[in-house]
Amino acid sequence: MQDYRRGIKVLHTACVAQTVAAYELNKVLHASPPEVDAAEKELPRESRAFLAQLRSGYCKRLNYWRKRVSVSVDNVCPECEQSPHDVHHFFNCPEKPMDLTPRDLWDRPRERWCSSWMLD
């Protein structure tokens, strides 16, 4: 019985490793994403959802995403009017400068991202 369980565990571990290796690179980092810092669990659900959307590259508060679901939206930043209004612009908007980088979405989830964006 123990050999059977050990065999199942070996198969499961190999399958998980194979699946993880087959993941596409993260669209924001252009690399395999790191683990999200555990401190994120202390944030309100709405903030966590916002950070998860930014990490995915598809954030409903960015016109890059909104343009994909509505033809009446222009893919321009409402602050500086540059295009595209995507996650990379979020970090580089000249009207809302910040010291954070996309990697901080994983490493520093408790940072105050931008006062007008966060809901808590």
Ligand SMILES: [Zn+2]
């Ligand atoms: Zn901008």
